[in-house]
Amino acid sequence: MLPDIPQDLYYLLSAVLFTIGAIGVITRRNAIVIFMCIELMLNAANLSLITSGNFLNSLDGTIFVIFIMAVAAAEAAVGLAIFVLIFRLKGTVHVDDFNLLKG
């Protein structure tokens, strides 16, 4: 248990992390940085789940976090493979350069 810090501050921190991540996805132009921001959003969800699990004395949230971490790792593997593929073809991972498809 973490009795000293009130629950709300944990949620506040997770909301701040989530917002930083979401703003980062929208404003940054490097695909890898965008992906890092997405990971930040996932970790914000993790923090919020662990906080709830801890304060509600329920294991569900903690178990969910382990699943999210496993999935995030799988997602990173697929994502990096796609980044490598596009870097080989275009020599950049700058998303503004990927404008072949539009209309």
Add this chain to the structure above:
Amino acid sequence: MDALIPASEFRWIMPEIILTGFGLLLLIIGALTKGPVASKISGALCIVGSLLGLVFTMNMWGTNLDIFNALYTIDTYGTFFKGLFLIILALVALVSVRYADREEIGGGEYYALLMFGVLGMMVMTSSHHFVTIFIGLEVMSLSIYILCGLLRRDIASVEAALKYFLLGAFATGFLLYGMSMIYGSTGIIDVAELKRYFLMKQPFSATMFIIGLGLLLVGFGFKIASVPFHMWTPDVYQGAPTSITAYMATGVKAAAFGALIRIFFTAFIPFHFGWSEIIWILAVLTMTVGNITALVQRDIKRMLAYSSIAHAGYILVAFITGDRAQASSMLYYLAAYTFMNIGAFTAVIVMQKKGDNGSDLDSFAGLGARYPFIALCMSIFLLSLAGVPPLAGFMGKFYVFSTAVKAQYYWLAIIGFLNSVVAAYYYLRVMMYMYFKEPVGESAAADRAPQYGLVMLICILALLYMGIFPKVFIVMAQKAVGIFG
């Protein structure tokens, strides 16, 4: 809680076990062998696996029970969707036997990913536990991110994979945060338990819960491609290999709607007043933006992508009513939509040249004179998409809009009807190109293989059957949504 799982419960997930088994087998085949023969064998195994899974799924029809400590659910609703996904898998695999071979992407891993994608969809629609729904969603999405980029030397395909990956992962972030907020405000992570919780605690309005509900809607909005979360759809549908576009346009949409309807119609009906107003706006925007943008497209794949956005809007029209008994109209629509889209994309594949993933409108010019059979098939799919009787597309629209009228959403039904009039223009324009235009430039030869013909015939028969005898299918769909009670 009893942590032991009786071994007998595993018989209820036989379709999933079969798909996993065949998928792993195909991965091994893909690792050991290369070449056209191995590709054909893999395709055949994929079709066998999906049909075998379909047999087991049909045997489960009518069963309603929770297994694995309520982490997984077998009910008619899930079984209905499972059947639909397995049919999609079989049809796409049949198309791929020829198409993937032509584009040299066929191999064990292609079919294995198709099977894992369907496995994810099946898991996603047959659970009311957030963890299981999330795992299913990710298994499906990860498979499809890879499938989109399989044309490794085609920059458009890789670009589609990158865009889909980034926006899909972004949407996952919203979905997870929404789930964590709902869990934080109620302490419950299971939709069925949430339903019981809300029944006891009415009225319930925690700020955190409302934020969670909104974020959940954003996450699902991305997956079903509703405006304003639709930006990825046209790019991804256009860039991906065409067989995968057919697979995404039908499977992913049906799976996302399956999970969305289950979550909202089970637990969040008490808050219908709140979310229906938001989705009202989303539905109108989705239909209108999808149809208006489709009017100016020259690429048929891109046009069909915008049309799929508009169709998501039509389905949302029935979703808004929150009428659980009439939810069957959405299931009927999704099934009808599946057959017309797979058929239309197959016709696009037939007209594509090897190594060229585009599909300009001009390639269809004069098709009626050159290849009457293909032109006829494509016309039937387009007419069904436009909603012309006696095809299934018409009955689907009819049920969806009549659901809205019954629930007294008159304006919604009128806007939907006007939209389908607008939509008729761009569907009929393709028909006009096929029958009344002279071929442009040197006309490419169509890739006439029996597999494509078979798939198109199956789709046409299904559309006619569902359109002329809708009763059989509606009764099935009604039985499926009976679980919402």
